[in-house]
Amino acid sequence: MRPLDRIGSIKLKLGILVGVSVVVAVSLTAVSGYLGVRTRWTLPVVIVLALLVTQLLARGMTSPLREMTAAARGMATGDYARRVTATSNDEVGDLARAFNTMAADLAAVDRHRRDLVANVSHELRTPVSALRAVLENLVDGVGQPDRATLQAALHQTERLSGLVTDLLDLSRVDAGIAPLVRETVALQGFLDDTVAEARLSRRPVTYVVRVDPADLTVHGDRSRLHQLVANLLDNAGRHSPAGGTVTVVARRAGDRTVLEVTDDGPGIDPDDRAHVFERFTTGGADGTGGTGLGLAIARWVTQLHGGRIEVAEPDRPGQGCRIRATLPGGTTA
Structure with a gap:
């Protein structure tokens, strides 16, 4: 029972607890005096009833703390499934909700x-x-x-x-060790070189590079950007059918630069698009899944540069996977 859950302050709860105990004690004393009951009989009864009322109210206030203690002991042995009942609106309830969040995070890490x-x-x-x-x-x-x-x-x-x-x-x-050595990167030559390396894998696909405008540049870490594009190309090449085309597009979008890599593969189910950038998510319904780290690293590199990466909607029927990385900045030489 938690009759004080709706109260949003532990101080107010303690005040109510003390006030109720005093009211019970005073009321019983007054009633016993009115009935002519002797004090030596009244005093023990008043004390016992006051303690019972205090126990009833205090138990609901402290039960989340007892649950947290039991859950913490379980965590020490590797059990991260236990959660605390967090129904109160006071500081203890906030602590219980924070504890549940921490337990969920630890379970995910484990x-x-x-x-x-x-x-x-x-x-x-x-x-x-x-x-x-x-x-x-x-x-x-x-x-x-x-x-x-x-x-x-x-x-x-x-x-x-x-x-x-x-x-x-x-x-x-x-x-969290990821120092960036930023420089001006001319995207046409950069993408041509990265695609030339991708061709060394001898996958039976055709690579196409488009940069608009042709002298588009971006300010970033060349080696990290190489990781980004190389992983996207590897993902697209693995999922494209023999004779398919992998298209790399770089273009201006306002004050940002957009990099898109598109393949002719089976694409990604809309329900799975939010998870493809998680570690060890290989997708690969066609049996070509890799280690499941490439897209996670691509997301990391994009976020290091202050950008974002997503699976975009196909821009034509029959198009496969279309991954878009948006980076801040972008100028022309």
Whole structure:
């Protein structure tokens, strides 16, 4: 029972508690005097009833504190599912709601840590197992160190390298270590160079770059912006069908610069668009999902530059995924 929940101040509740106890004591004393009951019998009864009233009111006031104590002990053993009943409007209620928020955040962090270990273990196991098999075949003389075999080993090594790079970037995100070395970046040459690197993956897609105006520049960290565009290109290339087109567009939008990467893949379900930038969300209904870190890193880089990133609506029927990063500033040379 919490009869004082609607009162918004713990001080007022304590005042009411004291006032009710005094009223009960005075009333019982007056009634006993009127009935002629002796004081030695009246006093114990008054004290007991006053304590009962105090206990009734105080129990409701302190029950969130007891729940918080029990929940904190559970958290110490790894149980983050317990929550506190926060129905009062006073300072204790505010504390209970803040405690519930903290418990939810800790539960999310713990779940994320478990997902991190599980996903990294899975992602590392596949290339390591494949690389080990190739090397064992070469050592045992089963296979020959021909071009195809060495190319397979190189591919798995590159996959490991990419995962390690993503994890290092992820550690920088968590540590908040991300100094920006800003400079003026000419987007036409920058995007051409980044797309040329993407073509080295030899995916069966065509890359198209459009910059409007052609001398558009942006003030930012070149290496971080390279991470942003390279991850978007990698995501688009993986999800585009053979013979598809990946289009990179840079344009002015008022006082901002918009970077858009579009593919011809199956697109992203509207219900999933809010989650694709979360870590280890691979999407990939077509079975081409990567580590699930690329878009999370892209969001991080965009936010470092004071911008935002989103999955935009397709601008034509049949268009696949269209990811838009909006960066502050943007000038012409």
